Amino acid sequence: MALFSKExxxxxxxEVGMMSRSKMxxxxxxxxxxxxKGNPFARVDHLTKDQVAEMFARAERDEKLLDGVELSDEYLDAGMGKVIHFRSQKDGGDIFTVSTPETQRYEHRPVFYFSSIRKWNPGEAFVERSVGAAPREAVRDYSVLITLKEKLSADKKNDGWELRIPYFDAAVPEILIKIPKEAEADKVQRFYRNICGMCEYRVSRGIRAARDKEELQVKNACKTANEALKAALKGGDVKEVLAEGLQKSIDIDQGKIKKKGFFARLFGR
Ligand SMILES: [Zn+2]
Incomplete structure (x- = not known):
């Protein structure tokens, strides 16, 4: 019977049997x-052989990004000596990684970005590849986007939880963290809330920094115009006032360039 044949x-x-292989x-x-060799959260059934090969290569490349990056650890005691870790870059950086008892069997630690936590959309990805950027909605509420669902057995007893993080990647459209039933319910809830909170913190920080810069530019432009007018009326040096204003504007802008990586990934601007 085909079911038991090796492929x-x-x-x-x-040659492997049904229980130890996946169909691409x-x-x-x-x-x-x-x-x-790949990302433990990848859906190989959604990928062709070539795409899986590319995903393997990327997993090896990506892991190097974690070198020298300081990570803070949010972990869940999942019972029976099992621990699930959600490690994120310190100081509000964009990188995070997830490890579970299952992922420890994989060769490379997966690398994810907070700014990619949103629903996978092939159309948007196509526009992004074609023109380099695509307009996108900022995530408003992570506790809606990221879900925690209790699984129930046939006799309606707790059978563990599924924590799902939607992810903007064709190979990993979702980070599914399976939490065993041995974990304590209140600890599971706290782990989930803390992950949502970390996402919100990073995004609000990115938006605030960008808004601050924009405000500074508007204020500087108004102030420069006022002072130039004053100088013109009083016979002062208009050119000097304008040069000062321009230099300040460049300074603000240079700060903006530093922050652009995160903001650009959020909104494609
Ligand atoms: Zn093989």
Whole structure:
């Protein structure tokens, strides 16, 4: 029967049974050993063999981004000696990584970005690739976007939880964290709320910094215009006033360039 037949892995050639392989969208298979080269949260059934190969290469490349990055650790004691970690870059940086007892079997730690926590949209990704940027909605409420759902067994008893983080990536459209039933309910709730809170903190910080700069520019332009007018009326040096205003504007702008990476990723501007 076909169900029990072995199929070759498209990467290593090993013949593997149904329980230790995954079918890719190109209809061939990847074995569980080869899968460990990739992002543990990737959906290989949505990817072709070539896309899976690219995802493996990216997982290896991405992990190097964690070198030298200071991470703070938000963890959940999941019971039975199991721990789930949500580690995020200190000082409001954009990088985070997730580790669970399952992901520890993988070769590379996955790398994610707070600014990519939003629903995967192939149309938007196409526009972004074509023109370099796409207008996008800022996420307003992370506790709506990120969900925690209790799983129930047939006899309506708790059977663990599923914490889902939508992610803007074709290979990982969602970060699904499976929490076993041995975890304590209030700790699970707190872990979930803290993750939402960290997302909100980073995004509000990015928006505030950008707004501050814009306000500074408007204020500087008004002040410069007023002073130039005063100088003109009193016979002062208009050119000097304008040069000062211009220099200040450049200074504000240079601060803006520093912050642009995060803001640009949020809004595509
Ligand atoms: Zn293989």
């Amino acid at each position: 070759p892995c498209a990467f290593c050639g090993k 969208s190109s209809k061939d298979y990847v074995c569980d050993d080869c899968r460990k």
